[in-house]
Amino acid sequence: MSILILAGSSRKESLNKKLQQRIAERAKALDVACHVYPAEELDAPMYQGDYEAEHGVPASIQKLVTAIRDCSKVVIVTPEYNSSVPPLLKNAIDWSSRVDQQPWKGKTVLLAGASPGRLGAMRAMDHLRAVVMNLQAWVAPMFASCPNANDETIQKMDDDFLKNFLQQGD
Numbered sequence: 001m002s003i004l005i006l007a008g009s010s011r012k013e014s015l016n017k018k019l020q021q022r023i024a025e026r027a028k029a030l031d032v033a034c035h036v037y038p039a040e041e042l043d044a045p046m047y048q049g050d051y052e053a054e055h056g057v058p059a060s061i062q063k064l065v066t067a068i069r070d071c072s073k074v075v076i077v078t079p080e081y082n083s084s085v086p087p088l089l090k091n092a093i094d095w096s097s098r099v100d101q102q103p104w105k106g107k108t109v110l111l112a113g114a115s116p117g118r119l120g121a122m123r124a125m126d127h128l129r130a131v132v133m134n135l136q137a138w139v140a141p142m143f144a145s146c147p148n149a150n151d152e153t154i155q156k157m158d159d160d161f162l163k164n165f166l167q168q169g170d
């Protein structure tokens, strides 16, 4: 089994990149192979049909699609923008759904998110669940939310909880 861990922010000091690392460390401690997808490589231009007709699906997205196909489980770590999924992540998913035999069908997807706010990106995860379920992924019921997120709260996330989170769908 291998887990692909995607983060939906390429910001240098991104809280969600830190949560991505925290989850990866936990997976490694459990001897689960994981691919931490470099957030900087999640390079998704705004989806535009004319662009697609002329250029096809961007190479950055083909790479993402291969990474999704190659893993048995995907963890998506999402920021929350105005109660929803940030455009980088939404565009990456929209583009990835445009390839032949889109890679999300039947895939086990786990959702995580960090936010400095009290709701810990729960609303973004709720919206993201609907998006990936539309692509016929199986979305695990338990979310890994880090409210009031900072270096310390992310590090202090409960190890047992993260273990149960990661084992969903096994």
Ligand SMILES: Cc1cc2nc3c(=O)[nH]c(=O)nc-3n(C[C@H](O)[C@H](O)[C@H](O)COP(=O)(O)O)c2cc1C
Binding pocket: 008, 009, 010, 011, 013, 014, 015, 016, 017, 079, 080, 081, 082, 083, 084, 114, 115, 116, 117, 118, 119, 120, 121
């Ligand atoms: C356009 C925008 C909208 C935001 N809306 C929310 C929101 O609805 N809920 C929330 O908890 N945080 C919101 N935030 C704050 C983000 O959670 C915060 O900037 C967070 O650090 C972004 O994730 P990152 O650190 O991984 O880049 C918003 C930030 C931006 C830039």
